Amino acid sequence: MSLFEAQNISVRFGGIRAVDDVSFNVEKGEVFSIIGPNGAGKTTIFNLISRIYNSTEGKLILDGQDFTKTPPNLVAGMGIARTFQNIELFPNATLLQNLLIGRHCHSTVGLFSQLAFTGATRRAEIQHREKAEDVIAFLGMQRYRDALIANLPYGVRKVVELGRALCIEPKLLLLDEPSSGLNVEETEGMGFWIEDIKKDLGITVIMVEHDMALVNQVSDRVMALNYGKVLAMGSPRDVQTHPEVVKAYLGGDLEDAA
Amino acid sequence: MRYLFRTDYRQDTSLARHGGDLFWYGLLLIVMIAFPMLLGEFYVGEMGGVFIFAIAGVGLMLLVGYTGLISLGHAAFLGIGAYTNSVLLARGVPFVITLPLAGVFTALCGAAIGLPTLRMSGLYLAIATLAFGSIVGTIFQKWSSVTGGFDGFAVPTPTIFGVGLDGATGIYYVSLAVLIFVLWISANMLRSPMGRAMVAIRDSEVSAQSMGINLARYKAMAFAISAGMTGLAGGLFAHYVRFLAPDAFDVLLSVQFVTIVFVGGLGSLHGAIFGAIFVRLLPQFIAIVRDDLPFGIGRLPGLEPSLFGLVLVLVILFQPGGINGIWLKAKHWFTAFPFKRQTSSRRQKSYAKSERLR
Numbered sequence: 001m002s003l004f005e006a007q008n009i010s011v012r013f014g015g016i017r018a019v020d021d022v023s024f025n026v027e028k029g030e031v032f033s034i035i036g037p038n039g040a041g042k043t044t045i046f047n048l049i050s051r052i053y054n055s056t057e058g059k060l061i062l063d064g065q066d067f068t069k070t071p072p073n074l075v076a077g078m079g080i081a082r083t084f085q086n087i088e089l090f091p092n093a094t095l096l097q098n099l100l101i102g103r104h105c106h107s108t109v110g111l112f113s114q115l116a117f118t119g120a121t122r123r124a125e126i127q128h129r130e131k132a133e134d135v136i137a138f139l140g141m142q143r144y145r146d147a148l149i150a151n152l153p154y155g156v157r158k159v160v161e162l163g164r165a166l167c168i169e170p171k172l173l174l175l176d177e178p179s180s181g182l183n184v185e186e187t188e189g190m191g192f193w194i195e196d197i198k199k200d201l202g203i204t205v206i207m208v209e210h211d212m213a214l215v216n217q218v219s220d221r222v223m224a225l226n227y228g229k230v231l232a233m234g235s236p237r238d239v240q241t242h243p244e245v246v247k248a249y250l251g252g253d254l255e256d257a258a
Numbered sequence: 259m260r261y262l263f264r265t266d267y268r269q270d271t272s273l274a275r276h277g278g279d280l281f282w283y284g285l286l287l288i289v290m291i292a293f294p295m296l297l298g299e300f301y302v303g304e305m306g307g308v309f310i311f312a313i314a315g316v317g318l319m320l321l322v323g324y325t326g327l328i329s330l331g332h333a334a335f336l337g338i339g340a341y342t343n344s345v346l347l348a349r350g351v352p353f354v355i356t357l358p359l360a361g362v363f364t365a366l367c368g369a370a371i372g373l374p375t376l377r378m379s380g381l382y383l384a385i386a387t388l389a390f391g392s393i394v395g396t397i398f399q400k401w402s403s404v405t406g407g408f409d410g411f412a413v414p415t416p417t418i419f420g421v422g423l424d425g426a427t428g429i430y431y432v433s434l435a436v437l438i439f440v441l442w443i444s445a446n447m448l449r450s451p452m453g454r455a456m457v458a459i460r461d462s463e464v465s466a467q468s469m470g471i472n473l474a475r476y477k478a479m480a481f482a483i484s485a486g487m488t489g490l491a492g493g494l495f496a497h498y499v500r501f502l503a504p505d506a507f508d509v510l511l512s513v514q515f516v517t518i519v520f521v522g523g524l525g526s527l528h529g530a531i532f533g534a535i536f537v538r539l540l541p542q543f544i545a546i547v548r549d550d551l552p553f554g555i556g557r558l559p560g561l562e563p564s565l566f567g568l569v570l571v572l573v574i575l576f577q578p579g580g581i582n583g584i585w586l587k588a589k590h591w592f593t594a595f596p597f598k599r600q601t602s603s604r605r606q607k608s609y610a611k612s613e614r615l616r
Contacts, residue, residue: 050468052464052467052468071472072467072468073467073470073471073472073473074470075468075470076468076469076470077470081468082468084464084465088462088464088465088468089461089462089465090457090458090460090461090462090465090466091461092457092460092461092525093454093457093458093461097454097457100451100454101454101455101457101458101466101469101471102469103451104451104454104455104458104469104470104471105469105470107451109450109451111452111479114446114447114450114451114452115443115446115447115452116443116446117446117449117450121446121450122268122271125267125271125449125450126267126268126271129267129270129271130267133267164469168469168470
């Protein structure tokens with residue numbers, strides 16, 4: 001059984017079908033990339049999976065469990081973590097606090113216990129801290145631990161956002177353009193981290209990405225979208241040489257246009 | 259310069275960061291306890307007023323400074339607390355019960371106003387809370403069988419375990435105790451998941467939601483806790499003024515609370531205290547210098563509100579960190595002496611602004 005399955009999902013914004021009857025499944029331990037020109041509906045699919053948008057039709061299934069109608073704040077608890085294309089960290093909090101917010105879905109201490117900061121709260125806090133510290137060590141962010149996010153460079157923030165998603169301890173990680181805004185070296189580093197996340201942590205990854213080098217480096221399978229429809233799905237090489245995909249990126253040849 | 263060398267996660271979860279904190283806060287506490295023995299009734303009364311405003315300021319700080327929700331209706335919460343406490347006290351309920359009840363009842367009112375306004379933010383929330391404030395003000399006026407209406411309401415003298423709190427000193431100590439309690443609750447909240455959830459909501463709602471934070475629940479809780487603290491302040495305020503009139507809880511008082519939060523410094527509990535000191539002492543300062551001002555400025559009507567407004571605008575324009583920001587900079591200057599640089603407190607401009615999902 002696949003870890004994640006999208007069955008015929010569609011979403012309409014007014015007259016525009018941003019995602020049109022898209023189906024795919026992601027196996028456990030796989031890195032699945034979604035590519036496509038701007039406006040193809042890639043990020044919209046992410047917003048559907050993280051339940052920020054309601055799908056007009058179709059079903060979303062994680063581990064055999066239908067979550068098409070789950071409220072967005074319960075998605076993290078189910079084991080789905082995501083990053084955002086333009087970084088949505090909490091800029092006026094420290095890196096450590098950002099990671100600890102990622103632990104929120106694992107906090108079970110009651111309100112009054114928190115207000116009095118009882119022993120139970122303290123123990124839970126220390127446990128969360130240990131997990132966050134593991135992530136800091138994994139991503140090598142020790143020197144920024146107490147820095148405000150607002151004072152960190154863009155490349156580091158991108159890694160922090162990845163770390164915050166890892167703090168959720170997800171089964172499925174959604175990476176929305178992990179390389180956008182990064183230089184060549186940072187993009188390469190991001191590629192290694194994605195490989196480590198897959199191999200060492202065993203987390204399944206769905207990634208939206210434009211950088212084909214990164215896609216080729218890490219993906220097991222690729223899906224190409226255009227105008228909300230699936231153009232091709234398969235190994236990175238097959239998808240990139242698929243005539244429909246080439247046409248979507250480079251335009252049709254002259255005979256077609258005529 | 260102090261460098262914190264941390265060897266245990268426990269250090270990060272404890273309230274005092276190091277021995278210096280314990281020493282200075284302990285010293286402050288001793289001075290505050292000894293204060294009424296050293297100074298006269300007038301100063302004790304003024305200081306009590308500062309404490310009461312600081313309690314409400316801490317409550318509003320949690321809402322505005324940490325959760326990012328504005329409220330222009332906190333005077334109404336103060337009023338609800340004041341009337342709840344006084345009406346119950348007049349019916350013979352002991353003070354040790356009426357004061358907590360005032361807090362709890364106001365917290366419930368806060369949750370009730372918080373729930374319908376959850377989908378609002380910014381200006382719309384400000385207007386909604388403003389409307390709430392004026393509705394509550396009207397209720398205080400019209401429900402005269404309980405509140406005494408425009409005739410006012412003489413607040414009975416409270417007693418704690420047989421000791422009457424008729425002078426300024428009694429209220430001073432109760433207010434100090436409540437302020438410490440409120441600060442303790444707030445500090446606990448801010449170092450636990452609840453406080454972090456609030457900060458997350460303030461900084462990015464969409465990603466807070468993706469982290470598993472229930473926006474509606476936490477916003478309503480923030481409203482309730484903030485209102486509850488303001489209600490406690492209201493209960494004490496009733497004894498501070500000793501006579502409740504409905505027009506005491508108008509929008510001008512709400513603006514004073516907002517001034518506490520902004521002038522004190524958004525996003526810090528210290529700021530709430532600094533702000534309360536400022537707001538309570540500025541009128542006294544004006545009263546002292548009023549006669550010595552040239553060209554008859556001192557006799558102009560509306561001098562006080564305009565000065566409040568001017569200071570609020572100047573702080574927002576030139577000192578967004580408020581008094582707490584100045585304090586932190588001063589502290590940095592001393593700890594880093596003589597290595598303070600022109601740029602050390604200047605925030606870097608960020609050119610990568612995110613497009614927010616709404």
